[in-house]
Amino acid sequence: MEFIDLTVKKDNEGASNLPARPDQVAGKAGKGSPAQGGAGNALARTGGVVRHWSGYEYSGGEAGGATGGGRIGDRMVAKGLITIEQLNVALQEKKISGKLLGQVLVDLGFIDELTLVQFLAEQSGNEVFDPKTTIFDADALALLSKNEAKKSRVLPISMRDNVAVVALVDPYDIVAMDSLRRVLPKGTEVKCLLSTPSILSDAIDAAYGYSSVIEDILKELDSDSANPDDVTKLTDDQAYTHPIVRLVNALMTEAVKTGVSDLHFEPEENFVRLRYRLDGVLFTAQILHKKLWNGVSQRIKIMSKMNIADKLTAQDGRFNLNIGDREADFRVSSLPTVWGENIVLRVLDKSASIKPLDKLGFSPHNLELIHRSQARPEGIIIVTGPTGSGKSTSLYSMINAINRVEVNIQTLEDPVEYSLPMIRQTYVREGVLEFADGIKALLRQDPDIIFIGEIRDGVTGEMALKAAMTGHQVYTTLHTNDSFGALPRLIDLGLKPGMIAGAIIAIFAQRLVRRLCVNCKEEHVADAAECKILGVDPANPPKIFRAHQGGCQLCAGQGYKGRVAIAEILLMDEDLDEIVARGGTKTEVRRKAVEKGFKSMRDDGILKVLDGLTSLDELASAVHVYKD
Numbered sequence: 001m002e003f004i005d006l007t008v009k010k011d012n013e014g015a016s017n018l019p020a021r022p023d024q025v026a027g028k029a030g031k032g033s034p035a036q037g038g039a040g041n042a043l044a045r046t047g048g049v050v051r052h053w054s055g056y057e058y059s060g061g062e063a064g065g066a067t068g069g070g071r072i073g074d075r076m077v078a079k080g081l082i083t084i085e086q087l088n089v090a091l092q093e094k095k096i097s098g099k100l101l102g103q104v105l106v107d108l109g110f111i112d113e114l115t116l117v118q119f120l121a122e123q124s125g126n127e128v129f130d131p132k133t134t135i136f137d138a139d140a141l142a143l144l145s146k147n148e149a150k151k152s153r154v155l156p157i158s159m160r161d162n163v164a165v166v167a168l169v170d171p172y173d174i175v176a177m178d179s180l181r182r183v184l185p186k187g188t189e190v191k192c193l194l195s196t197p198s199i200l201s202d203a204i205d206a207a208y209g210y211s212s213v214i215e216d217i218l219k220e221l222d223s224d225s226a227n228p229d230d231v232t233k234l235t236d237d238q239a240y241t242h243p244i245v246r247l248v249n250a251l252m253t254e255a256v257k258t259g260v261s262d263l264h265f266e267p268e269e270n271f272v273r274l275r276y277r278l279d280g281v282l283f284t285a286q287i288l289h290k291k292l293w294n295g296v297s298q299r300i301k302i303m304s305k306m307n308i309a310d311k312l313t314a315q316d317g318r319f320n321l322n323i324g325d326r327e328a329d330f331r332v333s334s335l336p337t338v339w340g341e342n343i344v345l346r347v348l349d350k351s352a353s354i355k356p357l358d359k360l361g362f363s364p365h366n367l368e369l370i371h372r373s374q375a376r377p378e379g380i381i382i383v384t385g386p387t388g389s390g391k392s393t394s395l396y397s398m399i400n401a402i403n404r405v406e407v408n409i410q411t412l413e414d415p416v417e418y419s420l421p422m423i424r425q426t427y428v429r430e431g432v433l434e435f436a437d438g439i440k441a442l443l444r445q446d447p448d449i450i451f452i453g454e455i456r457d458g459v460t461g462e463m464a465l466k467a468a469m470t471g472h473q474v475y476t477t478l479h480t481n482d483s484f485g486a487l488p489r490l491i492d493l494g495l496k497p498g499m500i501a502g503a504i505i506a507i508f509a510q511r512l513v514r515r516l517c518v519n520c521k522e523e524h525v526a527d528a529a530e531c532k533i534l535g536v537d538p539a540n541p542p543k544i545f546r547a548h549q550g551g552c553q554l555c556a557g558q559g560y561k562g563r564v565a566i567a568e569i570l571l572m573d574e575d576l577d578e579i580v581a582r583g584g585t586k587t588e589v590r591r592k593a594v595e596k597g598f599k600s601m602r603d604d605g606i607l608k609v610l611d612g613l614t615s616l617d618e619l620a621s622a623v624h625v626y627k628d
């Protein structure tokens with residue numbers, strides 16, 4: 001993914017901030033063909049001829065009128081896009097018309113516009129704009145009027161975190177870049193998606209002709225000019241202008257933008273409630289008229305490749321969408337209820353960035369234990385916790401922390417939740433590639449570090465142990481309540497205590513608790529009961545915080561905003577291994593561990609209450625706060 005630096009400096013610096021056209025950089029240069037490699041710097045010198053690529057309107061071919069096809073034509077031939085005969089015809093035609101080679105090839109019907117753009121994007125390291133899978137952000141569209149967009153041939157798609165994604169025909173187009181520079185905040189990076197003139201023009205019509213704001217679409221649907229039931233017959237091209245399709249897209253965009261993890265469409269007798277799960281808690285986001293449900297549910301089922309005719313059985317499916325510069329995966333399930341199909345979408349934001357370990361809220365004590373675990377080159381690191389406890393986030397951050405060129409890290413995942421650079425990630429699918437077979441195949445790939453999504457059965461467990469005992473560092477997850485629970489769980493799966501002892505580096509357990517909103521949290525002096533839970537002297541009570549009823553604007557009325565992990569880490573050592581090897585109970589292991597300074601999730605949570613990060617109420621909902 002290439003970014004063109006469009007850092008806007010002082011106003012009087014003018015066009016100097018624009019990505020320089022290679023031919024301007026090099027002065028008056030002969031025509032050349034595209035350079036090998038990236039777009040940001042699509043400039044290379046070969047025998048005194050500056051070869052460059054400049055978007056759709058590239059120069060193809062011959063310096064000094066030579067008859068050769070130039071690299072671009074040759075490469076198209078090599079890729080099998082055109083034949084050598086077609087290239088020769090096009091070069092003749094090019095001489096007569098004076099047009100650009102790509103345009104000539106399109107005019108002659110030898111290649112279609114989209115194929116040409118795909119080829120050019122590939123050559124330049126940009127991505128291709130596909131209006132059918134792109135969702136427009138209403139805020140980004142508002143940056144330019146439709147007329148400006150048409151005139152400068154640029155379509156703003158999204159705007160987030162100082163990165164603007166735009167579709168255009170030529171990333172070196174001064175007019176397009178100028179009009180962007182006028183409207184973008186200073187320091188904005190621009191990511192270009194390439195398009196053909198005709199696709200871009202249609203997309204501008206579509207994007208500006210139809211609202212992508214939820215309230216507006218609902219009003220439009222209310223006026224009933226469109227029949228909400230005909231979404232099944234739309235062609236791909238019609239689809240992105242249809243109000244139901246735009247409504248579904250707008251809802252997905254809003255969900256991904258606000259960081260929602262699940263969308264629940266719940267039909268009732270007279271309406272459909274849409275609830276979002278944010279920070280682990282559900283809240284009502286929209287109430288939709290029941291008449292829309294047929295269209296909306298059909299649209300979601302079409303996107304997820306479900307059977308739309310079947311409304312009586314449970315189904316599941318998935319789809320992905322480009323929402324601006326982020327790629328989001330949606331896992332969809334439908335379940336018939338008395339009032340229609342209930343549909344739940346789980347959002348996996350693949351481009352959500354992986355946070356550094358020290359930003360996840362681990363205590364200094366736990367961070368130290370993580371570093372010590374990761375320093376051991378062979379053995380298993382197990383992370384436990386129920387679904388939604390933040391296991392994956394912690395694991396990805398840990399793996400990313402040790403990701404460097406000298407080590408080969410390979411993963412087996414179901415699903416692949418984040419993509420990590422340099423790490424080979426394999427998607428495990430039931431019936432296609434199972435975890436146990438995957439580990440066998442993976443071990444032949446000479447890995448140093450292996451991440452196995454989950455140990456679900458004895459065979460996988462045994463393979464993981466074998467990998468750990470043959471010099472690999474293995475990361476995996478298990479469904480247990482606390483770290484000590486992992487030991488009997490592995491034995492239940494059929495693994496021998498003698499095998500487990502010595503193979504495990506550490507066992508983590510964690511939960512997520514909501515962070516108190518910093519803007520509206522309320523301070524109070526802990527009462528006697530609270531002091532007892534906190535383990536402090538009631539004669540000298542600390543000040544702690546609770547959520548403000550009704551919250552504030554910053555936390556959308558919740559009193560909490562974001563979440564923080566509370567964790568416990570059981571670092572295995574010889575003494576603990578010895579207890580495991582002779583078949584000792586988890587209580588024995590726990591007693592010994594506590595003796596050696598083990599801190600439980602409860603202990604970690606209490607520290608976070610005392611630090612004012614969360615409330616005792618919130619902690620109590622995640623772990624048992626009363627000591628047993």
Ligand SMILES: [Zn+2]
Binds near residue numbers: 518521555
């Ligand atoms: Zn607040």
